[in-house]
Structure formats: structure tokens, C-alpha cells
Amino acid sequence: MTWHAQMIAADEAFDGAPLLRREFALEEGHGAVARATLTLTAQGVVEAWLNGRPVSEDLLTPGWSSYEWRLRYATYDVTDLVEPATVLGLALGKGWFGGRLGWTGGAAWYGGAQGAFAQLEVVFADGSTQLIVTDDAWASGPSAVLANDLYDGETIDARLRDDAWKLPGFAGEGWTGTHAIEFDTAKLQPYIGPAVTRWAALPVQEISTSPSGKTLVDFGQNLVGWIKVRVQGPAGTEVTIRHAEVLEHGELGVRPLRSAQATDRYILSGGVDEFEPTFTFHGFRYAEITGWPGELKAEDLTAIAIGSELTRIGEFSSSDPLLNQFHENVVWGMRGNFVDVPTDCPQRDERLGWTGDIAAFAPTAAYLYDVDAFLSDWLVDLDLEQRHNDGIVGFVIPDVLKYMPHPADFGKPNTTALWSDAAVWVPWDLYEAYGDTAVLERQFDSMASHVRRVKSLLSPAGVWDGNFQFGDWLDPDAPPEDPAKAKADKGVVATACAYRSARILADTAALLGRTAEQAEFEAHAADLRAAFNREYVSGGVVLSDCTTVYSLAIVFGLLDPADEEFAGDRLAELAAEAGYRISTGFAGTPFIADALTQTGHTDVAYRLLLEKECPSWLYPVTMGATTVWERWDSMLPDGTINPGEMTSFNHYALGAVADWMHRVVGGLAPLKPGYASVLVAPQPGGGLTEAATSLETRHGRVSVRWSLDGDLLTVDAELPEGVDGILRLPGREDQRLSGGPVSVTAEVHSSVGAVR
Structure with a gap:
């Protein structure tokens, strides 16, 4: 692109939400408009109209990138929107650039100041062009938005609305x-990933009155977005909507929000007003409404779910309704946290792109949705930040x-296991999911830089035990106020992660033909x-002798065969000693089910998966959760919110077990990237009588469905033409598969499915 536009700011602040306009006439004598293209970005977030018609349905453009070095721009075909007399109008909000973060x-x-940058190129039939660009010839004015912040919400005064500014002739x-x-x-730079859009609308499920007399609205689903409001009342009436994820003893549970106000305020015009606060977003299921004129009706409110525009590609279901709800919770948690960057949580004063969370969750994300472009975009920023740090x-x-x-x-800022390993694990996960080495080519220098830095941090003994580590963060046995105080030795966790990254990088170098590397x-x-074996393993016992260290050592391939067999047995024993309740945190949870399966203890993995007592994956489901929680006990059995300062009811990281569900329960896994x-290769268990999974791959749709009737297992699978595979069932020789459907019924050992 050749840039002619300038980044411009309003001459007055206008409460951080100015309007900008430029009126122009199309040049004459060149014939009809053949093509008109608008390129748009901002320091802040921006929405655009041509003659009052929205340029797109995108939200929060240009999103959040490493602004110091990269500001993305969006490009729109606006050929049908330009007229002989046209107004290009822009509305600015603070967004991530100018609002609160952290x-x-x-x-x-x-x-720097909030600003907008727009370049409209009109190409005529004779090939000539006309440019309309942001410069100091533009006008700026106030909007109806009196306040806007991603954490705190938006205030809109409908009395100040006047769409005349979007049209020619405005005074x-x-x-x-x-x-x-x-x-x-x-x-x-252009977007690599998708824009943020509205993706669902949810009706009110219930309107109730709290014990203190507050009006509460329940949408039945923890989501991310805002509430669209339609209301009529006396001019100047103020309606306030505060959002939260849960109720605590019948009242809105706002303590987990910390300092985030998550509150929208609407001042009525006296006519019929509609409000959508598109310069903010909230994580919520419930809302407390105050100041509503007259009777609040369900049809007055609609919850709008927003997120990066992603295509759903992976599905899962089973005979267990609680397990199905858990999987649905994983899906909703992912969608709510994939709002331009993969965030930890969408509701409190944080909403940051924590690297540890996506390092754990990327395989699940890449199965549920096509996240190739989304995470590739984020990895560009990871590389930039790394290069400058x-x-x-x-x-x-x-x-x-x-x-x-x-x-x-947190100690001195430094490389940290699992979190910093996202530089290596996420590109590899994308390659395995989609089979394209391009992401490895793009990220290779970043991957190598991380592994070499870790090498520089090793102790004289060759292990990584010297700087701050999160370790097995949020181990359920850690005290609420100290989530890093886990059972797993931090050096064991860090060294295991370092090995995995080095192993992946060696495989990456081989794929790319980089023989020296x-x-x-x-x-x-x-x-x-x-x-690792010299310092941390003795007779199969891994230092700190807990579920996470065995899980990592097994899945990462750190142990010799005899030690791995012992470790698997010990892992199963520890799981049984814990009553099959979860005893792992962020580091161990993504891998414990695979570690058990790999060592012949799939029945124990099922016991863990289907346990309902806290801490477990299904405990939140029994408590009515509709997303995955940050803590295993974010809400205590008596309905009280966990006393820790850090508690979210929408965190996807602990939902990483869905990857195992797709591969082992559903029975669908890649043999090649x-x-x-x-x-x-479905492995029935846990008393499940059926399961189904499917995936839209780059080669076409793959599906597996199985059912168990006594000792008879029936598997129906279908592969795309041109894709081969292997059908592997308990007690049978592998069967080669080619494109098309296949149905097999086999007798399986009576122990299959016996765990109940």
C-alpha cells in the first residue's frame, strides 16, 4: 500500500468517543464507479459509515496488537456505498489502546492520542482514481457516548443522538x-486473523427479584458481549445495567470482577430507544437492572454474544448428558475468550493474552474451530514482543x-515454563491440526530463540530450576491466596517443558530441512x-511424587520403558488415592488423561473425567456452570464464591481435556498432520454406551460414531475420498481404511465400559 492518509485526532477529547466526518463529491467526467475500497484503522477502536450506512458489521476494529510495532488495518469493498455526494463518518472509542488494561x-x-486513519480509494470506469483520506480537513464533534471502557462499560445519552452528521449537508x-x-x-499491517463480530443472540430466560429487592435478569448462559436494549421512558431517565457471571446467595456476584465496573448506563430520549454498547464488552450470564421505567419484559432485552469470527469444525457428543454439557462449556468458554486475542478471562480487570492458557488449550481450540489464522495473527505479536525483550x-x-x-x-521478568513455551507449542499444534508447515517457517526463529534462551537459564546440573516459575498453577491443593504453591516441584515441571520444546523444535527443523539446527x-x-532422569528420577519415582510430574514425564517421553511403566502405575495409584478427583493444575491437567491412557490405565482416565465431586471437570456442571471455571472450586458447594482474589467463571485452560475426549473417547485422531x-480408535469406558465426533479437515469431513450394546461394539466411520486411515479396536488387528464409509461390529472384552 502507498499511504496518503494521516492519523488524525479530534481537536477536543469529546469524552473519549469523538465523531469524525468528511463530506466529498465524486469527481465528474470519469464514468461510473468501478470500485471503491476503504482501508481503516485507529489508535483505539473505530466504526465507519458511508452516507449513514455501515461499512461492515465488524466490531472493535482494529483489535489489539502489539501497537508499538504493529497496527492492523481492515479493508472493505464499499463500491455500492459511494454516491455523487458522500459523507465518510467515523466513530472512535478507547478500546485497548486508550482504555484500562490490567x-x-x-x-x-x-x-499517544486516540486517532483514526482512513483511506478511501475510488476507481472510475476510465481507470482514474480519487482518494479521500484522513487529514486536517476533517471535522470532529461529540457523540452520544459519554463514557466508554472495555472494563467499565459504556454510557450513552440518547438525547444527544442525531444521525444527521452521517449525511451530506450537516451544519x-x-x-x-x-x-x-x-x-x-x-x-x-493487514489483518491475518478474523475480525470480531456478533455471533449469537440469546433471549432472557428469567426475570427475578433478589433478596435485597434488586431486579435480576438471567440469560441462561455465561457469554461475552453485551445486552441490546429496547426501552421507552421519560426523557432523562437513566437505566443502569451491571453484569456478572454468577449469583451469590441470590445477589449479583460482582466480587470476582475486582475493579471492573462492567456497567452500562443509558439515558433515555423520551421516545423508543435502542442501545448497543459496541465500545465495550462484558463476561456475564446475569444482569442487575436499575432505573427501568415501568415493567421490565423479557422481549426488551437480548444478550448479544461477540467474538472473533471463527468457523466451527469439530463436534462431540456422548450418552452422558453431563459430559455433553461439559463439552458445550468448553466451546462457550473458548468463544468468549477468543475476542481478537486468546484471553484468560473476559470479565474482570484483566482479559489478557496469557501464554500459559493457550499453550495448554491450543490442541482443543484447533479441533473445535478453525483457529489457524486467529492464532497465527497472535503469534506475530508474540514474535515481536520476544524480539524486543x-x-x-x-x-x-x-x-x-x-x-x-x-x-x-513474580520475581524478575524472565522466560517461564509452559507460559513462554507457547512460542513453540502453539505453532506445532497448528501444524499438527492443519498440516501446513508455513506457520513453522514463519515462527521458526521465535521458536529457536525461546529454546536457546531456556538453555542459557539451565543450572550447572542441566535442569531449569533457577528463576521464577508458575509451575503447576492452580493446583487444587494450593491455598486460594497462593495458586502457585503446588505439589509439583517447579524444576521438574520446567525441565519437562524445556525438553518438550527442544524435542518439538528438533522435529520442526527436520521438517524444514534445517539440518544444522x-x-x-x-x-x-x-x-x-x-x-531430568539424573536429577529427578529414582527407581521410576519422579521428584515430588505427584500426578502432574508423572503426567508430564510420561506424555513428553522423558522416561525409559521400565520407569514409564512404574510411573503409569504410580499415577493411577495417586489418582485412586485422591478419590479420582482432580489433583493437577495448569501444567498437569492437559496431559493426565493421555498419560493414563498411554500406560494402560484408560479406565482411571474415565474415572477422573466423569467424577462429579469437587475438584473435578464435572463438578462445575453439577453446579450449573455453562463455561469452564478458572479454579476447580470457583464456586463452593454452598453457593459461595471462592474466597481467593482471583476467581473467574470463564477460563478455557482446564477444558484442555476435551482434546483427549475427541481422540480417545470419540476415537478420532490424526496419523499425519x-x-x-x-x-x-475409540476406547469406550466410563459406562458410556455411545459417542460421536466429527471434524471438517483440510481434506474433507471425517466422522466417527460408536455404540456399545453389552459386549458388542459398533463403529461407523467415514473418511473423505483420498484420505486413508487405520481402524483400531480393542482385541482386533488394525484394519486399513480408505475414503468412504465403513461400519464394523466387534465383540469386545467385558471390562470395556465396566467403569461406572
């Missing part, structure tokens, strides 16, 4: 000018934490494996 109370961490009373602000156009992959991407006071208990990282992985070859 839990310290600060805002506008990126510095502009109360309006002023604009000015260009300093901006480096070299930062401008001495090779350190931060706790969050984009790394806004670098501007905030560093928490003392392959040799380098093969040797490094071998050294880490030897050091991208499902170019497929393994159909």
Missing part, C-alpha cells in the same frame, strides 16, 4: 476541527504488563532428558 488501575498504556453545530498526530505508517516470551501477548509495576511475587536441538533435547491420514 489490574493496577492504569489506562492508555501505549501513550456541524458544536463541531470543531481535527489535526494530524505523529504516526509511523510502517507499523501498518531479549528473547523473553512474556506472561501475556500483547505484553502490556511490561508497562505496569511488576508483582513482587536439527542436530543442535536433537543434542539439546538429549541433554535435557539425561539431566492435518488429518491427511486418520486413526479411528
Whole structure:
């Protein structure tokens, strides 16, 4: 692109939500308009209209990137919207650039003024072009938005609404000018990932009165977005809507929001008003309504779910309704946290792109939705932040934490196991899911930089035990106020993660034909494996002797066969000692079911999966959860919210077990990256009598459905033409598969499905 536009700001602040307009006439004598293209971005978030018609349904454009080095722009075909006399109108909000970010109370961490950047190119029939660009010839004025912030909500005064500013001939009373602000156009890059859009509308399920007399609305689903309101009342009436994920003893449970106000305020015009606060978003199921004129009716409110535009590709169902609800909770948790960046939570004063969460969850995400472009976009920012931070992959991407006071208990900022390993694990997960080495090519330098930095942090003994680690974060046995105080030795966890990253990188180098790097990282992985066994393993016992360390050691391939057999048995024993309740945190949870399956204890994995007592995956489901919680006991059995300061009811990380559900319960796994070859290998258990899973791969749709009737197992599978596979069933020889449907009924051992 050749840029002619400037980044412009309003001459007055206008409460952080200015309107900008430029009226122009199409040049004559060139014939009809052949094509008109609008390129748009902002320091903040921006919405655009041409003659009062919206340019797109996109939201929160241009999203959140590492603004210091990359600002994305969107491009729209607006050929049908330009007229002989046209007004290009822009509305600005604070967004991530100018609003609050993080839990310290600060805002506008990126510095500089809110601004808009637009370049409209009109191409005529004779080939000539006309450019309309943001410059100091634009006008600016106030909007009906009196306040806007992603954390705190939006205030809109309907009495100030006047759409005349979007149309030709507007007088502009109360309006002023604009000015260009300093901006480096070299930062401008096109979107790689998708835009944020509305993706669902949910009706009110119940309107009730709380014990204290407050009006409460329940939408029946924890979601991310806002409430669309239709209301009529006396002019000047103020309606307030506060959002929260849960009720606590019948009242809105706002303590987990910490300082986020999550409150929208609407001042009525006296006519019929409709409100949508598109410069904010909330994580909520419930809302408390105050100031409503007259009787509140269900049809007056609609919950609008927003998120990055993603295509659903993976499905799962089973004979167990609770397990199905858990899987649905995983889906909703992912959608709510995939709002331009993969965030930890969508409701409190945080909503940051924590690297550990996506490192754990990426395989599940890549199965449920096509996240190739979404996560590839995020990885660009990871690389940028890493390059500008001495090779350190931060706790969050984009790394806004670098501007905030560093928490003392986090130690000096440095590379951290599992979290920083996202630099290696996420690209590899995308390659395995979609079969395209391009992401590995793009990210190779970032991957290598991370592994080499970890190598520099190893102790003289060759293990990673010297700097701050989150370790097995949120181990359920850790105290609420100290979620890092886990059973698993942090050096064991970190060294295991370091080995996995080195092993993946060696395989990546081999795929890309980088023979020197392959040799380098093969040797490094071998050294880490030897050091792990020398320092942490004795007679099969892994230091700290807990479920997470055995899970990592088994799945990452760190143990020799005899030690792995012992570790598997010990892992099963520890799970039984815990009453088949969860005893792992962020590090162990994604891998424990696979570790049990790999060592012949699939029955124990099912016991864990289907346990209902806290802590377990199904306990939140029994408590009415509709998303995955941050803590295993975010809500206690008596309906009280966990006393820890950090509690979210929408965190996807602990839903990473859905990946095992798809592969082992459903029975669908790739034999080659991208499902170019497929393994159909359901392993029934847990008393399930049927399950089904399907996936839209790059090669077409793959599906597996099985049912169990006594000792008879029936499997129906279908592969796309051109895709081969293997059908592997208990007690049978592998059967080769080719494209098309197959149905097999086999007698299985009576122990299959016996765990109840």
C-alpha cells in the first residue's frame, strides 16, 4: 500500500468517543464507479459509515496488537456505498489502546492520542482514481457516548443522538476541527486473523427479584458481549445495567470482577430507544437492572454474544448428558475468550493474552474451530514482543504488563515454563491440526530463540530450576491466596517443558530441512532428558511424587520403558488415592488423561473425567456452570464464591481435556498432520454406551460414531475420498481404511465400559 492518509485526532477529547466526518463529491467526467475500497484503522477502536450506512458489521476494529510495532488495518469493498455526494463518518472509542488494561488501575498504556486513519480509494470506469483520506480537513464533534471502557462499560445519552452528521449537508453545530498526530505508517499491517463480530443472540430466560429487592435478569448462559436494549421512558431517565457471571446467595456476584465496573448506563430520549454498547464488552450470564421505567419484559432485552469470527469444525457428543454439557462449556468458554486475542478471562480487570492458557488449550481450540489464522495473527505479536525483550516470551501477548509495576511475587521478568513455551507449542499444534508447515517457517526463529534462551537459564546440573516459575498453577491443593504453591516441584515441571520444546523444535527443523539446527536441538533435547532422569528420577519415582510430574514425564517421553511403566502405575495409584478427583493444575491437567491412557490405565482416565465431586471437570456442571471455571472450586458447594482474589467463571485452560475426549473417547485422531491420514480408535469406558465426533479437515469431513450394546461394539466411520486411515479396536488387528464409509461390529472384552 502507498499511504496518503494521516492519523488524525479530534481537536477536543469529546469524552473519549469523538465523531469524525468528511463530506466529498465524486469527481465528474470519469464514468461510473468501478470500485471503491476503504482501508481503516485507529489508535483505539473505530466504526465507519458511508452516507449513514455501515461499512461492515465488524466490531472493535482494529483489535489489539502489539501497537508499538504493529497496527492492523481492515479493508472493505464499499463500491455500492459511494454516491455523487458522500459523507465518510467515523466513530472512535478507547478500546485497548486508550482504555484500562490490567489490574493496577492504569489506562492508555501505549501513550499517544486516540486517532483514526482512513483511506478511501475510488476507481472510475476510465481507470482514474480519487482518494479521500484522513487529514486536517476533517471535522470532529461529540457523540452520544459519554463514557466508554472495555472494563467499565459504556454510557450513552440518547438525547444527544442525531444521525444527521452521517449525511451530506450537516451544519456541524458544536463541531470543531481535527489535526494530524505523529504516526509511523510502517507499523501498518493487514489483518491475518478474523475480525470480531456478533455471533449469537440469546433471549432472557428469567426475570427475578433478589433478596435485597434488586431486579435480576438471567440469560441462561455465561457469554461475552453485551445486552441490546429496547426501552421507552421519560426523557432523562437513566437505566443502569451491571453484569456478572454468577449469583451469590441470590445477589449479583460482582466480587470476582475486582475493579471492573462492567456497567452500562443509558439515558433515555423520551421516545423508543435502542442501545448497543459496541465500545465495550462484558463476561456475564446475569444482569442487575436499575432505573427501568415501568415493567421490565423479557422481549426488551437480548444478550448479544461477540467474538472473533471463527468457523466451527469439530463436534462431540456422548450418552452422558453431563459430559455433553461439559463439552458445550468448553466451546462457550473458548468463544468468549477468543475476542481478537486468546484471553484468560473476559470479565474482570484483566482479559489478557496469557501464554500459559493457550499453550495448554491450543490442541482443543484447533479441533473445535478453525483457529489457524486467529492464532497465527497472535503469534506475530508474540514474535515481536520476544524480539524486543531479549528473547523473553512474556506472561501475556500483547505484553502490556511490561508497562505496569511488576508483582513482587513474580520475581524478575524472565522466560517461564509452559507460559513462554507457547512460542513453540502453539505453532506445532497448528501444524499438527492443519498440516501446513508455513506457520513453522514463519515462527521458526521465535521458536529457536525461546529454546536457546531456556538453555542459557539451565543450572550447572542441566535442569531449569533457577528463576521464577508458575509451575503447576492452580493446583487444587494450593491455598486460594497462593495458586502457585503446588505439589509439583517447579524444576521438574520446567525441565519437562524445556525438553518438550527442544524435542518439538528438533522435529520442526527436520521438517524444514534445517539440518544444522536439527542436530543442535536433537543434542539439546538429549541433554535435557539425561539431566531430568539424573536429577529427578529414582527407581521410576519422579521428584515430588505427584500426578502432574508423572503426567508430564510420561506424555513428553522423558522416561525409559521400565520407569514409564512404574510411573503409569504410580499415577493411577495417586489418582485412586485422591478419590479420582482432580489433583493437577495448569501444567498437569492437559496431559493426565493421555498419560493414563498411554500406560494402560484408560479406565482411571474415565474415572477422573466423569467424577462429579469437587475438584473435578464435572463438578462445575453439577453446579450449573455453562463455561469452564478458572479454579476447580470457583464456586463452593454452598453457593459461595471462592474466597481467593482471583476467581473467574470463564477460563478455557482446564477444558484442555476435551482434546483427549475427541481422540480417545470419540476415537478420532490424526496419523499425519492435518488429518491427511486418520486413526479411528475409540476406547469406550466410563459406562458410556455411545459417542460421536466429527471434524471438517483440510481434506474433507471425517466422522466417527460408536455404540456399545453389552459386549458388542459398533463403529461407523467415514473418511473423505483420498484420505486413508487405520481402524483400531480393542482385541482386533488394525484394519486399513480408505475414503468412504465403513461400519464394523466387534465383540469386545467385558471390562470395556465396566467403569461406572
